[in-house]
Amino acid sequence: MSSFSDFNQQSDVRTDGEHQIQLDMLSALCRAVRKSPPSAEVGEILERLVAYCEAHFMSEELLMRLNSYDSYEEHVGEHIGLMDDLERITSAHNSGNSGLLAEQADSVFKLIGQHIGTHDKRFSDFMAAGMQGK
Numbered sequence: 556m557s558s559f560s561d562f563n564q565q566s567d568v569r570t571d572g573e574h575q576i577q578l579d580m581l582s583a584l585c586r587a588v589r590k591s592p593p594s595a596e597v598g599e600i601l602e603r604l605v606a607y608c609e610a611h612f613m614s615e616e617l618l619m620r621l622n623s624y625d626s627y628e629e630h631v632g633e634h635i636g637l638m639d640d641l642e643r644i645t646s647a648h649n650s651g652n653s654g655l656l657a658e659q660a661d662s663v664f665k666l667i668g669q670h671i672g673t674h675d676k677r678f679s680d681f682m683a684a685g686m687q688g689k
């Protein structure tokens with residue numbers, strides 16, 4: 556096995572772990588926005604979630620480029636849309652507009668879950684197919 560293939564395999568395992576962390580953070584967000592009065596931790600969770608997603612998406616995009624992934628542009632477009640959604644929730648929270656937070660948190664949880672199950676799964680399959688060929 557080549558060292559680049561080792562790198563890809565390790566990256567794939569690490570990416571799965573990162574997806575689980577994203578989902579755990581999103582589910583913590585969904586719980587926190589439902590507390591009454593709204594929990595002070597909402598802002599902290601959102602801040603950590605945005606930073607984590609930014610770093611995770613960036614590393615995933617780098618891995619796609621390193622492997623000349625054929626759906627790179629489309630996948631990156633999804634990441635941009637998801638970051639926009641998180642930004643919308645953050646500004647709603649920061650402006651004290653908490654009425655729709657629970658709905659928005661549920662929606663982004665669902666969208667990121669779908670992204671992992673479709674786009675990320677496709678990339679993971681692409682990587683696995685590439686590794687079999689090595």
Ligand SMILES: [Fe+2]
Pocket residue numbers: 612615630634670674675
């Ligand atoms: Fe992704």
